[in-house]
Amino acid sequence: MNTNTIQWKNGLKDGIPICLGYFAVSFTFGIMASGAGLSPWQAVIMSFTNLTSAGQFAALGIIAAKAPFMEMAVAQFIINLRYCLMSCSLSQKLDEKTPFFHRFLIGYGVTDEIFGVSVCRPGRLSPFFSYGLIAVAVPGWTLGTLLGAVSGDFLPPRILSALNVALYGMFLAVIIPPAKGNRILSGVIVVSMVCSLIFAATPVLNTISSGFKIIILTLLIAGAAAYLFPVKETGEEQHE
Known part of the structure; x- marks a missing residue:
């Protein structure tokens, strides 16, 4: 079997836990996006093109406040600046002969979780392993957003309120382990x-x-x- 195919399948397998986690969190984002006045497709496009939970949740507050575009741009730049550092780190694991278009496509899918899985993988990082991670993680994030945005129209208020707590649970899960x-x-x-x-x-x-x-x-x-x-x-x- 082709080595690239094996790497891609390994990426798919390692990306399943990321997909499941993304689905749960993005479901909450979809509900909040709907409450902020975004249509389901607007929320889906935001999730598909950004892939950043902190940036997207911050964007909802900025959109709700009807702030200028420059404020949105600066806030997103500050919040997502860490991905530049992650991308630079991952680039060191790629073979020196890796073409630019592979690096460009991998950069699209760099998130905290994908970076963590990729950087811990021994040896050189194959672009096709990254593609496997992205191929399963991004649909999880996007589909969860879609279902959350649609579900927000018919779920009972008590359930919506309970699901909104999931956002704070996610942030606690992010900050508590490294703070110990x-x-x-x-x-x-x-x-x-x-x-x-x-x-x-x-x-x-x-x-x-x-x-x-x-x-x-x-x-x-x-x-x-x-x-x-x-x-x-x-x-x-x-x-x-």
Whole structure:
């Protein structure tokens, strides 16, 4: 059997857990998108072209506030800047002779979960393995969005309210594991929550749109943490 086909099938198999997780989270996004006034197809197009839960949920608040396009662009740039770093890291696992169009297509599907699976794969990363991950993960995210957006029209309000809690459960699942045993990261999370509360409760600050709140808090807190607590390279990394 062709090596590329084997790599693609391996990607499909490893992408199934990602697909299932994406389906559950994007279902909630679809419900919230419908509540924000987006049509099911608008929500689906957003999910298919963005593939970023944090960016998409932030976008809903910006859309609901009828903020200008520039605010949306800057907020998305700040929120999704981490994908540039992930893409640079993955590019080091690709063969030097990998054509640009493979790199371009892989870049489309770089998400936190796909990056995690790809970077932990031993040896060189095959573009077809990435295609396998993308081929099963993206439909899970998009289909979940579609079903959530459509279901929002006929599900009882109590069920919709319960499903909306899934969003916060997802964010807790993202921040709690890496924060365990890391006092700096735990402190950054607590400071972020306190600052967000201050912005929401203070009379002057609560007039700032959601998009600019994200931009300001991200730059201030992340910038301060990077300056005060820089990540130190290990001896092996310094040697290289």
